[in-house]
Amino acid sequence: MEMRKEMKKIWREWEKLRIHYNCILLAATGIGILLAIKSIGNGGNGPAAAIFDRDFLLELPFYAFGANVLYCFGPFFEIYLYYLSPVPKTFRKPAFLVGSMLGATLAYLITRQSCLYY
Numbered sequence: 001m002e003m004r005k006e007m008k009k010i011w012r013e014w015e016k017l018r019i020h021y022n023c024i025l026l027a028a029t030g031i032g033i034l035l036a037i038k039s040i041g042n043g044g045n046g047p048a049a050a051i052f053d054r055d056f057l058l059e060l061p062f063y064a065f066g067a068n069v070l071y072c073f074g075p076f077f078e079i080y081l082y083y084l085s086p087v088p089k090t091f092r093k094p095a096f097l098v099g100s101m102l103g104a105t106l107a108y109l110i111t112r113q114s115c116l117y118y
Contacts, residue, residue, distance in 0.1 A: 006086075007079050014075035017096050018068070021103065025067055028104035029060075032111030056114045063110060067103050074099055 074095050081091065 003083070006082060010078050010082065011075050013092065014078070014096075017074075017092075018071060021071055021096070021100055022064075022068070024100050024104050025064070025107045028107040029111045032108040033115060036112050036115030059114065063107070067107065070103070071099065 074092075078091060078095065
């Protein structure tokens, strides 16, 4: 019973961090869109087409969902480590920072690539 309470506590703490994670991804996506607009210029379909292209807007929720599914690796991994032996709380912040940086980089690159081809 003690382990179950601890697992719920770990999961709850990670869920609090999910809000920050989604804000980081939103900022990275916004920066990707703004830089794509700047780099596209006025040739071709123009910058407005890059943002409002139907395919890009349809893909965006799937990317966001996928990023949040991948986010779940953090709490799962911490619970697994706790199962092996209690992990110090110092694991959570570095794992969150590394995962957030990876997620933000992928969000930026995917957004940038999606915008540049429309």
